Amino acid sequence: MAMGQETATDNGAFAFTGDWREYAPIAFTNLLLSIVTLGIYSFWARTRTRRYLWSHTRFIDERLEWTGTGKELLIGYIMAFCLIVVPLGLINLIVQGVVMRGHAGLGGLILVLLYFFILYLTGVAIFRAIRYRLSRTFWHGIRGGSDEQGLTYGFNSLWRSLVGALVLGLMVPWSMTTRWNLRWDAMSFGPHHFQANARWGPLMGRYLLVYLIPIILFVGIFAFGAFFAPRSMVPGASPPVALVIGFMIFIFGFYIVLGVVAISYYAAYYREAIGTLSLGPIEFGFTARTVDWFKLVLGNLALTFLTFGVGYIFVAYRNWAFFIRHLEAYGELHLDALTQSATRAPGQGEGLLDAFDIGAF
């Protein structure tokens, strides 16, 4: 490897070197302190978790570094709470009064507008959270960021979400991929811009599966009912046990099948979205297949429920390890050309995202 020139190859451009036993003391003290501070510590808890995860993530020859602080996350949350959540709560109170006075139409209109506004803010929140995380992520002393504030992205995201819901929801893949492209095209790391070229075409097969399975299964229910119904039509007879058990298995199976099909769509979505993403000379790839996602989700559920919720504190760790282990990068990066980002680093954290309680992944 020549000096000042780093090559990313397929065997391990990214590596995660963490150990859950090493992370456990962080996770447990985070939980303890979050409880006794009525949740205020959770901002510092998240910062500690990220410091650990980032510093145990290697890209080519150097580890990532997380420089965000708990204080800036707290300030971001307080700002979002005062500027967004409190006014929205007040408007809600007024709508209640409007409806109680019998102007249900006007109340409904305000609620619809409010819903659009929250949808808009959700887009802004996701954009700003990515921008904040990139601006606090350093590699070789260089960070990422964005020149945009996310306000325009919010509008784009809003109308694309609405159009996605049109035509009986068939345009959801189009909506998801174009929004992904829009927000990542606005991001950069050092002097390089991200380029996202996710296509919705390759996702349509999986999406149609998600879309059609419930319909097929519902037709199945009626066929099932029609098959057994004549035999249980004896007046006064309770339904046969086999029918009840069969029905329960069917309902259970319905949700499992639907879950697996939904996961298979998301697996395809992330492979497409990350697989077509590039940063200057580096191209990314994501190798997680449906079965990998299924194991992750099942593992997280088991970890949480078998420990009565305590195991949830390891979910963020597992998600990050999963993400990094399936992330790949190819191409040659010239370190002399990798200069510091010229974007303005945001002053506070992902407050909007926190205020709306949106998950990180």
Added chain:
Amino acid sequence: VIPGVRVGHYDGVSAIERFPMLMAGDATFMLVESDGQEGPFAFADLESREPIRGAPVFGLKKRPGWRIVFVEGLPVAVAARVPRAKQYGGLIDRIGLWPATLGFAALAALVLFAAVQLPTVVARLVPTGVERRMGDLMIGDFGGRVCNGPGGQAALDAIAHRLGAPDYVEVHVVKIPVVNAVTLPGGKILLFDKLLQQANSPDEVAGVMAHELGHAKHRDVLAGLLRQFGLSVVLGGLGGNVGGYTNAALSITYTRAAEASADGYAIDDLKDAHISPAATASFFTRLAKMEPQFGRAGTELSYLSTHPMSSDRARRFTTSVVKGETYTPALDPAQWQALRGICANDPKAKGLQFEF
């Protein structure tokens, strides 16, 4: 003179790592390389970062991306000058994990206690006019469902007057087919029409009204709203379900106490007005029969509901009957007739329909 130590270094401008010697002075240090030197930097400006394979890492205040890694370990002389490693956060690192945990727990208990108790005090300091405007903003005229059949309102006001209702309290009947009564912010008491139909005598209606008057006089509704808001702010950081459940558990304990004390005031008011509490007791007994029979579980579960079990309440009203006391009915038969017909005899009263 402190000997120099080799450090890995990024300057936050270029991505090339360099390995200068760190030459420490008393309060400052220089980074020296064969082709030049950088500095001086103040030790006090260093910020502890996550170590890499056990090697201490430091950033520099206001210089994002700048960092030094003590790849060969931290010499004692330098270790005494750099800031301590950050673990839990500035404040907790200073006072220690367990003292901090105990301190925070005590503070959290205090904050929760205040959030539950203070609203009762604060609510009584809010002028009734302000509370009334707030109530109007939230509820308004209840969408024209208030009934005004001939003589009904006068009968209602007669009971309120006998019970010594304060001036700012207004009592109305609304056309809603549920056996219930509510007190809204601003001392607006609404009796639901179905309750009047289920009642056997005006004394039973007086008992329910006296209970609601207890809420109105003690500003329970405003206090409840303030408590809900306060708890949701205080517990907001706990996020999602955990905060919600804690909030619900704390509010319900308090609501139950408020209900029991409203019953206490109802008994006092009935006594002063010489209206028999026996009728109210039999009303609750009838309600108790309508409640599903949970048996022993019923008594346990009643702690989960906001109102005490009807049978417990009935017992309390029954024991308050004074033998030898001369009670007079809350209304004469003509007034009672008018009150029961307040909705049926009002063609303008709108029924309950949600037009969404």
